[in-house]
Amino acid sequence: MPRVTTLLPATEGAVPIRCVDAAGWPAVAAELPPLAAAFATASGFEAKPGRIALLPGPDGTLATVLFGVEAGERGDPFAVGRLPDALPEGTYRFEALPGDPALAALAWQLSGYRFGRYRDRPAPKARLVAPDGVDAGEIDRIARAVAAGRDLVNTPANDLGPAEIEAAARALAERFGAACTVVSGEALERGFPLVAAVGRASPRAPRLIDLTWGEADAPKVTLVGKGVVFDTGGLDIKPSAAMLLMKKDMAGAAVALAAAEMVMGAGLPVRLRVLIPTVENAINGEAFRPGDVLASRKGLTVEIGNTDAEGRLILADALALADEEAPDLVFDFATLTGAARVALGPDLPALFTEDDALAGELAAIGLAVNDPVWRMPLWGPYASLLDSKIADLNNVSGGPFAGAVTAALFLRRFATKAGAHVHLDLYGWNAGTKPGRPEGGEVQTARLVYALLKARYAVPGEARSAS
Template identity: 85%
Template sequence: MPRVTTLLPATEGAAIPIRCVAPETWPRIAEALPPLAAAFAASSGFEAKPGRVALLPGPDGALSAVLVGVETGERADPFALGRLAESLPEGTYRLEGLPGDPALAALAWLLSGYRFGRYRERPAPKARLVAPDGVDAAEIERIAGAVAAGRDLVNTPANDLGPAEIEAAARSLAERFGAACTVVAGDALERGFPLVAAVGRASPRAPRLIDIAWGDEGAPRVTLVGKGVVFDTGGLDLKPAAAMLMMKKDMAGAAVALAAAEMVMGAGLPLRLRVLIPTVENAVAGEAFRPGDVLASRQGLTVEIGNTDAEGRLILADALALADEEAPELVFDFATLTGAARVALGPDLPALFTEDDALAADLAATGLAVNDPVWRMPLWAPYGSLLDSKVADLNNVSSGPFAGAVTAALFLRRFARSAKAHVHLDLYGWNPGTKPGRPEGGEVQTARLVYALLKRRYPAPRA
């Protein structure tokens, strides 16, 4: 069963209209309704308020139209109409009078229809949508498919998703688009990526570094780095039970990187794309790395371990060092990195860190435009002293309780110095409850944002 439905072509036969109504447009629309439909709308108490829905009968009693109240202005949710995908009865529908971007409305419809059905059957919604006029249906379906694939990875529990399974997903994606995929593991990982190896050493499921390369070698270089911790116990600094319940999603950064890569490759953007995924399980065993250990990194910096539960930045550090060796134009890293970012911004708004002011502004504006928002946080250099160590080049955690998201970003910045621009995205990777376009469960926050920015900066040649 497909993870999402598809849009129907505009040439599809008769479709039931969904008429979007706001307070200012409702009188005109109501006046134009057939008498039976107008009487039904009035008797059912329909009002042109956001979220109100009325199913209008035709002369034969069959559904003839749908009225839906919409919000306009800056508070309007571009995905609001997505909830109709689940609530409407079986049938074919088309949207009328959209107040916002029809592409986002169509995407929200498909994203709302996502189902994670690996362990029990979850039937997809039976309401189908005709592609709105002027919308590139194939593009919307590609994006929805990539998001669904990423959601599947995040939703899969750790007993069925380890480093080997993330490798399999990466190899499958690379094969689809003719990309090269290499994997470093075993002794080679110990030598070349010692932080990745140390974090994953205690698990019976071997750690690895996945490296995908795609596109013309002479094209602009863009690298995506995704944190792939398939489960995080906290290591010897063991998490409490309540904090461990959601740790299957600690590899959401890897899912975001793969989803964004699928969108880029599917669109054929003229890039030299690289995807780096360090993937491990942070387990507890006799070989686990310890608080107080001093570890070497790929870059050469030594790192004192102040807390084994700050493992994500360690594996990202080695991957960023590898990315930095070819000085790409853009490096994005995606990670479920700190609780401090969630305290500051909540689960829906990933934290954005970069030293490039113009790029930060572009990302913030693009996020709003595609309804995949971020919020910039400061890379406040003086806080770098909180990472000082008496025995190593730096500590993996700060010496105090403050600015945890900032100090984590400053730690990563030490390993990405040659890239023309480095962006760190600290995200939650999960929808705590169901909203239009965002069902409860795994989410690939910022994947659509990064794709939209790259698509605008490096447009694909016209066919």
């Protein structure tokens, strides 16, 4: 399990942290003891975003921390995530916060994540007391789930193949008493031909992971995660520069597992199913080819216009399986298209759904928990761009336009019975360190989906926090 610190109970001697903006600084300065106020002035502290002042007490020990923030809508809810790395070892508490104290506590915990598999990377030694009214167990549980997902994304493909993703899913299932079955070999060829075709060229066998948890008669929620452990592009091979981050092409699987850990840890009254098709898109004499026509689990035939559009193929078979039991909600998570990144950048996953109310709910919750998404259109007329002359559809449009939209329209063909289907096209990576988001793998939208399910299904007083 990833090393994640826990929030501390209330304790005497915790150093107070006061968040101040430019407008409020004069009043705060007037309240400070004379020695502390003089030190703040002498050190040149200004209440600008990210500025920190460590103020001494009469005995010279650290008495107060001042932290500059930006007020209003432009303020970063995770801004205090800068503090764990900036403060000396010790115990701290928030005395004044401009925003949600639960988000501030979570930002602190998420900022302390370190990927230490290959070299020691000590975590910050500054510890935080849980703010008043904040469920510390809930915050710690979310932080652990995010850390576990980040670890998967950060692990390079030589140490993380389909078998290792299976092991992670089985370990999670064992922790929470879930069932976990895996389809591979000849059974995969028969039941999930697209998954089998994409993974056939790798010596590491493809598979379909199926985890179920919860009461059978509870609302059915299915999470589908793209698990391409490395993507060469196949015979339509990527240039070398485009392969550098392809270890993260399984981030959708990591998101699904992280969200599942949050849901099961909270004991939400849902029947949860997690489906992960996991493959390596490699190259050898058995690799699938441009121009091939492949069968799918749903019965639709797919002409391959580009072998580098493999993620939608494996998701299609998994979505078809999910759809067979007509779940109430289906979410699929995938690092699917560069087009979504061009449109929205790396920090804002693209949201596709036909359910207007659900789209609005997700957008609002995403802002509230600082795990945002932006809705993009499932523009029906573009479906004709996927027409094939010899098969039911092509896996790409063959043109330069609307790549994220046509990918979502492709997936829609395989999820027709669910009460609602949400496709999330995400980046899964932080290119640089920001508060609460260290550089490296990221499980974008996992917290969002958990928050939505909690808002919809948690019975007051019954959802629990896992230890």
